[in-house]
Amino acid sequence: MRLRLTLVYGGLFLGAGLLLLVLTYLLVSQQLPGVIKVRAEIPPPGVGNATFTQQFEQSARDDMLRTLLTQGLLALVMATAAAVGLGYLIAGVLLQPLNRITATARRIAEAPAADGRLHERIAMEGPEDEVKRLADTFDRMLTRLDHAFDGQRRFIANASHELRTPLTLNRTLLEVALAPRQVTPELRHLGDTLLAINDRHGRLIDGLLMLARSEREPAELSYVDLADVADHVAETADTRLAEAPVLGDPILLERMVQNLIENGLRHNVPGGWVCVVTGAHGPSAFVEVSNSGPVVPPYEVEGLFEPFRRLTGTERLAASPGAGLGLSIVRAVARAHGGEARAVARPEGGLIVTVTLPRVADPM
Numbered sequence: 001m002r003l004r005l006t007l008v009y010g011g012l013f014l015g016a017g018l019l020l021l022v023l024t025y026l027l028v029s030q031q032l033p034g035v036i037k038v039r040a041e042i043p044p045p046g047v048g049n050a051t052f053t054q055q056f057e058q059s060a061r062d063d064m065l066r067t068l069l070t071q072g073l074l075a076l077v078m079a080t081a082a083a084v085g086l087g088y089l090i091a092g093v094l095l096q097p098l099n100r101i102t103a104t105a106r107r108i109a110e111a112p113a114a115d116g117r118l119h120e121r122i123a124m125e126g127p128e129d130e131v132k133r134l135a136d137t138f139d140r141m142l143t144r145l146d147h148a149f150d151g152q153r154r155f156i157a158n159a160s161h162e163l164r165t166p167l168t169l170n171r172t173l174l175e176v177a178l179a180p181r182q183v184t185p186e187l188r189h190l191g192d193t194l195l196a197i198n199d200r201h202g203r204l205i206d207g208l209l210m211l212a213r214s215e216r217e218p219a220e221l222s223y224v225d226l227a228d229v230a231d232h233v234a235e236t237a238d239t240r241l242a243e244a245p246v247l248g249d250p251i252l253l254e255r256m257v258q259n260l261i262e263n264g265l266r267h268n269v270p271g272g273w274v275c276v277v278t279g280a281h282g283p284s285a286f287v288e289v290s291n292s293g294p295v296v297p298p299y300e301v302e303g304l305f306e307p308f309r310r311l312t313g314t315e316r317l318a319a320s321p322g323a324g325l326g327l328s329i330v331r332a333v334a335r336a337h338g339g340e341a342r343a344v345a346r347p348e349g350g351l352i353v354t355v356t357l358p359r360v361a362d363p364m
Contacts, residue, residue, distance in 0.1 A: 002091045009087035010080060017076040024072065029065055097124060097131040101138060108142070118146040160205045167205070171198050207325035210255060218249040218336060223360065226257065226287045227278040233258045236265065237274040237289075244278040244285035246357040248337045256333040257287055259326040260353055264291035269349065284339075285359040293350035301343045301351070305331045330355065 104122050121142060124135035177183075178191040226244035233254065246253070257276075264274040272292035279286060296304075307328045330353070331341040339357035346352060 002088065002095050005091040005095075006084060006088040009091070010084035013083040013087075014076070014080045017079060021069075021072045021076060025065065025069060028068060029061075097126075097135065100124070101131075101135055105138070118142055118149060157209065160209045163201075163205050167198055167202050171195065171202075174198065204325070207329065210325070210329050218252065220249070221247040222250055224248055224250050224253050226253070226285060226357075229254050229257045230261075230276050230278050230287060234261050234276045237261055237276050240275070240277045242277075242279035244280050244287060245360050246285050246337065247360050248357070252333045252336070256330050256355065259330050260287065260289040260355070263326045263330075263353070264289045264293070264351070267291070267351075268293045272350070280359050283359055284356045286354055286356045288352060288354045290346065290352040291350040292346075292348070295347075295349045296345040296351055298345050301345050304343060304351075305341065327353070 101122055101124075104120055108118065108120060121139045122135040123139065124132050126132055174191050174195050178188055178195075183191070224246055226246060227241040229250075230239060231241055234257075261274065261276060268274065268291050274289065274291045277286075277288040277290075305327045307325055327341070327343070334341040334355045334357065337357050339355060341353065341355045343351050343353045
């Protein structure tokens, strides 16, 4: 935009200068015959005095017009160059508020967490012109988004905490009812089923709380080696662990790796394998979990990162051991730490899920 404004300004100046030069040329050319009067003292042999004077006046007129045109064009070129340079500087000054708005929008868009920098405001000062109205509108939009995200987090956290009490009470009542030995097999089976459902709801609440927490940018960052985390969590999986140093919340990162491994173990075929790989490449550290699970259609892969999604539909069955939030938490934790989580379906069956995070130097 700055370049376009400069070209428009320079083009208008050049056009106005050319028009002015043409008008000046025409006006001067019309006035010269009455201005130039030459008296020839000694005309050349064979040429009359009047003829010599007329030729001399015509030659002088042509020279003056040629000089006017040449010098005028030169002056116009120099003035246009100066106007273009000045216009470029002025356009930069005029566009500075837009650059400020763009920089703020870019910082918010590139924040690790979805709502990481919604507290920022442009707070532009100056006259009530179009640019200030744009900045004020952008600030109001950010305020509403900030309130919406904050309200969503509070709702999830409050609802999850409120649901913990009845679930705990239900579990206690079910355990008391099943405690006597004379309980019939049918009643015990029903009680065990209700306990399993109650446990699943508890895992769902824990997952919602973790998801709400993981979507926020970590307040305190610590040095964490993903290889150590994977070595601590991966008990039954094959591992190829190399140093993968990152900065982040140790609890969230451990939960992220644990969810990756549990997802690989849960969605697997009988006798299948799970492999965990960590390492670093360039500016990124990564943890990769692959398994030999069932064949996953490529178009279904991205949907697995959405909450409560599974391959057979959009809802999980009550008997399913998971809460449907595993990979959602993985992606939320990765993005909150400035990274990303991606999955690729293996043609033979199963997934390769890779989380990349910014790499840091070893503090030691």
